[in-house]
Amino acid sequence: MRQPTCFQDVIMALQDYWAGAGCAVLQPYDMEVGAGTFHPATTLRALGPNHWSAAYVQPSRRPTDGRYGDSPNRLQHYYQYQVIIKPSPPDLQALYLGSLEAIGIDAGLHDIRFVEDDWESPTLGAWGLGWEVWCDGMEVSQFTYFQQVGGHDCAPVSGELTYGLERLAMYVLGVDHVMDMPFNRPDAPRPLTYGDVFREAEAQFARYNFDHAETGVLLRHFEEAEAECAALLGQPEIDPKTGRRIVMALPAYDQCIKASHVFNLLDARGVISVTERQAYIGRVRALAKSCADAFLLTEAGGHAAPARS
């Protein structure tokens, strides 16, 4: 175990560790999402009978958490590290503890505990049971056994691990303000802090999220994404052009992701009332549910491949 010295050391140690544990190390999904769970590699792959194992960094956006770069630990754009293994292996807890060791947390000196915390995503129609993992009183990860996604029972059950990378790295590196955290090695020819990379972005996006995101446009985007998702799923399974069976679950799910993010932006702009809020969440959930239904009709979702002639 090599003690990490900067943010990217932590990320690379996790990548190495989970690659070693047999996960496919994926790259971030190229859309704005609120959490790593939204990546189709988690949401959709948790569905159906096929085995799966992946790990990836996912940039995540939570517009309401923006603090113009001033807060020591709140960011509107941050990174999550996500691991999903299906079926959940019997030694998942031990595997997880190994990952903490890999980033320099010595279980012999620290107090690591599994504290009840059940996970639920109302927008994804998903829930699972598990814990938040505490290290010396700090929540360092979310550990969940998925029970349902998009309203479907998960069988087999996926084990999902989510690490809040900034918080975890700050803890490992002993940094109190996220902007002071070394991003690359402090002994590099051009050492950069997290603030050097992101402070400006945090301020600009906070201003945009809170005051300038055009709500009329966003509302329209929401409607459009919703309509397009439905339209894609309404197409016949057999593509008339190629004559092949192509269910467009993934493009439809992209629209679901888009609608979800637009909703988050609208929420940050404060234009959604309490009653409307529930209605919007319900609309996103309906999209997620129909995408989940469609995914189960694809080969990745376990739909039997047509016999080759």
Place this chain on the structure above:
Amino acid sequence: MPDLLIELFSEEIPARMQARAAADLKRLVTDGIVEAGLTYAHAGTQVTPRRLTLALEGVAEGSPDSVEERRGPKVGAPDKAVEGFLRGAGLAREDLETRADKKGEVYVARIRHAGRPAAEIVAEVLEATIRGFPWPKSMRWGEGSLRWVRPLHRILCILSGPEGHEVVPLDVDGIRAGDVTEGHRFMSPGEIRVSSFEDYQAKLKRAHVMLDAEERAGTIRSEAQNMAFAAGLELVEDEGLLAEVAGLVEWPVTLMGRIDEAFLDLPAEVLQTSMREHQKFFSVRDPETGRIVRFVTVANRETADDGATILAGNQRVLSARLADAAFFWENDLVVAKDGMTPWREALGSVTFHAKLGSEADRVARIAALARELAPAVGADADMAERAARLAKADLVSEMVYEFPELQGVMGAYYARAAGEAPDVADAVAEHYAPLGPSDAVPTAPVSVAVSLAEKIDKLAGFWAIDEKPTGSKDPFALRRAGLGVIRLVLENGLRLGLRDLFANGPIWEVVRKDINARIGELEADEAKKEVELSDPEFRGTILTRTREAISEELASTKDKLEHWRKALLDWDERQNAAPADLLSFLHERLKVHLRGEGVPHDVIDACLAMEGSDDLTLLVHRARALAAFLTSDDGENLLAGFRRANNILAQAEEADGVEYSFGADAKHARTDEEKALFAALDQQEPAIEEAMKAEDFATAMATLARLRAPIDAFFEAVQINTDNQIVRRNRLNLLSRIRTLCLGVADLTRIEG
């Protein structure tokens, strides 16, 4: 007799579910084996975050043999019927016995069931227990379909005796029972083979698992107390937190840390709540200043650096948490020092209840009521109103948004910061109290006024909209509010006519005004339209309204008017009935409350029937005096005398069709005993009357008791019914004096037994 040891070893069980799960395991397994005919001497359970354990001592070797008798078809029944019966019973025809029945000879099968060995029964019962375990929430994992609270890894199930132990053969979805468990996850990883409960307990202790939750809690408590004491400080006890923390660790290690200087100025309640809710830390107080200065955290392991790394980490996390709390506190103080206006305005958009308006509406009602109550509770009316106006302001503060349990407490801090009088600030803090039967009741007059007003408004409000508690459903905690009113009145000795307060409370006005306003608007609209239509020249207005359109609108206005007028009528009816109903709800709560004191319910009923029963203080004085009186010898006999008089009177009144109530005259008295009773009544009546006027029930009843001897003597010697009607009527009227006198004290006819 062997002992049975069961351990279900899983990933971390939520702390809040552990105690219940241990009890369920014991119940399900012991019920199951007993039902299968297996006896045991003693059962004990243990639970840690990772294991549920059940140990049964003195389990029988097996269940006894038994014989089951089954009645079959009649002798001579068709072969088919007999063969079917034989198949069901698993017997041959020659095994059957015959027996005489009402209908004749019938076949009887005696089926022998051999006893079964304990292991077989235990395996069956444990499997059923695991598969049907009543977890509040359970899950599947991996590729299996078995459900448990978190993945189940091992089943340890052994029967052990002097000759050794045997594993109970059992396999639940691939988890095979064995005699192996594991130690502490970090301090003693690896398998442990055990042969009995004593062996298990001892080996686990060596493997850093303290099996007994009580022992873990006790260790945490005493270590935390010692650490605090050694530093000249004291631990803030918190039993709920202690139980939770004991459910998060197998090997508790208590560590005490400092709170960063920068946060020591935060209110103690904020420190304590933030530490408890977010970090599960205990608070440590400086007994001299009352301030929270340290924390105690409980780790799940010992370390080479004696917890230094763990403590440093916890301290950093706490600082980040408290930085958030300090941020809320400072933001709130700015608003508070400015007079809290934005908060009080914001209460207008916080709904209290859809039918009862916003929190701002509620504050206005409570303020009016507090003002009205002030003289009766000895409070300054301006202060009571002021405190009521500020009481709910903290609901929209940042701190209370984060920690709802700090409502009231924060309000008081903010009121002080705003420069309000100490009595006002205290009332803001105390106006929710008492929150339960053991919570202290406010005694400061301003606090009492606001607290009472808050509860009376709440009760009257929910009675006004007919949302009363039913059965186990009491979503607005109205029973608690009712008990609050009772305790506030009794413990402060308040003299209040609750009926008027319920009936005339501002809530009725609010809802009534709302209906009246609607009716007013509709009437104006109706009148305007009627005027327009009454003019034959009227052709409509510039807004293209035609006569027809207006006629239609008028009809709809009239419909609406009818609806609201009816609502108003119903409203009057409800306003008339609801205060009495609410009062009887309070009387029911009062009976429960006084039962704890040993005042029987019939005594309370006897007093409830008297005038002024909405004055709870008076009511309880009377009830206590009566309860004491009735347990005395004089009281018991006087009650017997009263009953006798009352019965004789009731019979005579029924027979004669008149009421004997007046006109007893000593000149018609014939016997000495009769004369003596007249004299005693003449003598004691004024004294009783005077005591009653002074509400001195004890004296009134003691005086009443002096009539016992003359009454007893009277009944002993005097026959009421004589041929002389004048004498008879006079005696009945004399009895009526006794009845009236007794009933003036309490309705003794309600006393049972």
